Amino acid sequence: MKRGAMNRGRLLWEITRWELLRWLKIRDLIRTLVISSVLGLAIWGGLALFEKSGRGTVRIAVLNPEALPFELPAESDLVIDDSGLTSESEAFRALEEREIEAVLRLESADGAELVVTREPVWKSDLDEALSMARRHLRIETSGIGPDELADLFAPVEVAVTYHDSANPPSTLAEKIAAGVLIGLTVLGVFTGIAFQFVVITGEKQLRVTEQVVSAITPQMWIDGKILGISLLAFVTTATYVLSGLVFVLFSKLFGKGVEIPGGLGDPGLWIALSLLAIGGFLMWNTFFGLIAATVDDPNTSARGSFMLLPALPLIIAFLGMARPDTLLMRILSILPPTSPTILTLRLVLTEVPWWEVALALALMAGSIWLLRRAAGKVFGLGILMYGKEPSWRETWRWVRESQ
Amino acid sequence: MREPFLRVDAVLKEFGKVRAVDRLGFTVRRGEIFAFLGPNGAGKSTTVRMLVGILRPDAGRIQYHLDGETTDRLDPSLLGYLPEDRGLYPEVPLLRTLTYMGTIRGMERRAARDAAMEWLERLGLADRAEDKLDALSKGNQQKVQFIAAVLHKPAFAVLDEPFSGLDPLNQDLFLDILRDLRDGGTTVLLSAHQMPLVERVADRVLLMSRGREVLSGTIEDIKAEARTSSRIFLELAGKPEVSSFASHPAVAHVERQPNGELAIELEGETALSSFLAAVAGQHEIRAIRSAEVGLHEIFVRQVKGDLGDAGRADQPVEVER
Numbered sequence: 001m002k003r004g005a006m007n008r009g010r011l012l013w014e015i016t017r018w019e020l021l022r023w024l025k026i027r028d029l030i031r032t033l034v035i036s037s038v039l040g041l042a043i044w045g046g047l048a049l050f051e052k053s054g055r056g057t058v059r060i061a062v063l064n065p066e067a068l069p070f071e072l073p074a075e076s077d078l079v080i081d082d083s084g085l086t087s088e089s090e091a092f093r094a095l096e097e098r099e100i101e102a103v104l105r106l107e108s109a110d111g112a113e114l115v116v117t118r119e120p121v122w123k124s125d126l127d128e129a130l131s132m133a134r135r136h137l138r139i140e141t142s143g144i145g146p147d148e149l150a151d152l153f154a155p156v157e158v159a160v161t162y163h164d165s166a167n168p169p170s171t172l173a174e175k176i177a178a179g180v181l182i183g184l185t186v187l188g189v190f191t192g193i194a195f196q197f198v199v200i201t202g203e204k205q206l207r208v209t210e211q212v213v214s215a216i217t218p219q220m221w222i223d224g225k226i227l228g229i230s231l232l233a234f235v236t237t238a239t240y241v242l243s244g245l246v247f248v249l250f251s252k253l254f255g256k257g258v259e260i261p262g263g264l265g266d267p268g269l270w271i272a273l274s275l276l277a278i279g280g281f282l283m284w285n286t287f288f289g290l291i292a293a294t295v296d297d298p299n300t301s302a303r304g305s306f307m308l309l310p311a312l313p314l315i316i317a318f319l320g321m322a323r324p325d326t327l328l329m330r331i332l333s334i335l336p337p338t339s340p341t342i343l344t345l346r347l348v349l350t351e352v353p354w355w356e357v358a359l360a361l362a363l364m365a366g367s368i369w370l371l372r373r374a375a376g377k378v379f380g381l382g383i384l385m386y387g388k389e390p391s392w393r394e395t396w397r398w399v400r401e402s403q
Numbered sequence: 404m405r406e407p408f409l410r411v412d413a414v415l416k417e418f419g420k421v422r423a424v425d426r427l428g429f430t431v432r433r434g435e436i437f438a439f440l441g442p443n444g445a446g447k448s449t450t451v452r453m454l455v456g457i458l459r460p461d462a463g464r465i466q467y468h469l470d471g472e473t474t475d476r477l478d479p480s481l482l483g484y485l486p487e488d489r490g491l492y493p494e495v496p497l498l499r500t501l502t503y504m505g506t507i508r509g510m511e512r513r514a515a516r517d518a519a520m521e522w523l524e525r526l527g528l529a530d531r532a533e534d535k536l537d538a539l540s541k542g543n544q545q546k547v548q549f550i551a552a553v554l555h556k557p558a559f560a561v562l563d564e565p566f567s568g569l570d571p572l573n574q575d576l577f578l579d580i581l582r583d584l585r586d587g588g589t590t591v592l593l594s595a596h597q598m599p600l601v602e603r604v605a606d607r608v609l610l611m612s613r614g615r616e617v618l619s620g621t622i623e624d625i626k627a628e629a630r631t632s633s634r635i636f637l638e639l640a641g642k643p644e645v646s647s648f649a650s651h652p653a654v655a656h657v658e659r660q661p662n663g664e665l666a667i668e669l670e671g672e673t674a675l676s677s678f679l680a681a682v683a684g685q686h687e688i689r690a691i692r693s694a695e696v697g698l699h700e701i702f703v704r705q706v707k708g709d710l711g712d713a714g715r716a717d718q719p720v721e722v723e724r
Contacts, residue, residue, distance in 0.1 A: 203490075210484070216479065
């Protein structure tokens, strides 16, 4: 008996759209992008400006130069004044009139006084030049030749050769990139599950459920929630990625820039990373849809502690970063729920056979499907249960009945 | 007589040891306003939840008849439901919420938006369409919740306590709306406590207590079945004892009102003039007025009768196994 039986696909899209737009704050996302741009500009531009303004010749007058003859390196901004300021009074007059930056009065090879009008940020250059001069003086008086001295302090050189040249070790830049990417994935997961938890427990507490459940099936409702919230997590994470890119762009524009590993330019890698991230969001949001439906009061329920679970794969990923190709890491990168983070790590740090990626994605898709069915059943019963939380045994019974 | 739209046959629902609905049976006819009455815990909301498919009966059958077909579950696009537990999305503007509620009932987004605006205008909330729900008064929130239940023009509207939270003016407005819905072809089932309102709008009523039917039929049928007739209020000199009237064979029920009057309900067949003559012989009658016994009195008396002197209206039935 159907009058306006709605296409299931369109109904699912309406629910997904509702869940997404209910929480998606475009203004906040734009604000995030603007803030990251301003920060990038401020940090990298500021650093460049500071470096530029700090540069320039610093002239110093040296009194009693015979006490410790020294030379400044050619690349140094320091210059010894050669305008004939030999007397103390002339030197201080020149200092007062800002003709020079400092007066260095050498007492002996072991001590000197530096008179300045502002903080000498260049002092390390001067210290090094004086120390060098003093060292040479001491060597000359001790009778040890410079070659002998160098030989005395020469370190043992250990050459490192990698046996498997096709799979070289990760660079620091690759490790940082991997860390940032799995951090972003986990951030997206946490964003999603936090919304999922708040949305479902909130609807229970607001008593929205009955009116909605009389219109759509719980399975349809939870499907829409999973898709909508996962889409929200993806859009939020993509905004963070974009913000990061803006930051990197500014670093390139104003300085040497943040080093980006060459492997990250591979579009295939980004497709795999995106699929893994989306799969991770879907899987965790499905699981938390199930958990949240069993929570009566989020303020008192101990089940909120389940929200720490997605941190475990992150910890494992960081622990395994030094050795991403061990058997354990390979297994964990294939099996859900660790695959979204561990496989992301391995894809950036090492060579991963295509079949491992395909297998990980297939297993994740299968587990999402099974979890979704269980979540639908638990959600259908849990969201209408007020005043108490079902026991785990009861919840498990609901899941088994769903099969 | 209108054809049946909904048949409920010996429906039973238990929660643990508590029997919330006990082999309840009734029929709702197409295009009528059918009202559930009953004290708290009578099983009204449980019955309503079974009708809209949120709960499944443990036994018995619920059948809908529409367009020559019979089914145990109505398509959501044909059903409108105002639950007893109110709640919508407080952080979302009204129009967006109502549009969404229309789309999940099968409407196109634009049609749902237009219908929502029409209803908001009718209920005096058009200028609040972009406001968030939690910015509205409780009564206005109630109106929005009601709109969410009916904006898709359902064939069957199930309204649990539709008058709660409304002032008298809005109660009258809702009565008009319910009549309009019925006249527009919607079958309405409502569950309510406000007897005078139900009396004004319902075509038929069903009085429940402890999950069972106590009385059912049209208001006139129920009054006849309850064997009540007119009630008189007497102001007598000297304030005689109530007990001296209670034992009179013509008196069905008597009680003293706060203003000192005696409210006397007479047995159905009693001639009023002979009763008054008998009273006048013994007491000085200072004032007299009459009133019909309402649904409220019938409700209270029937429920008390069902529960017995020691019974409590909200006490559920415990199942013996």
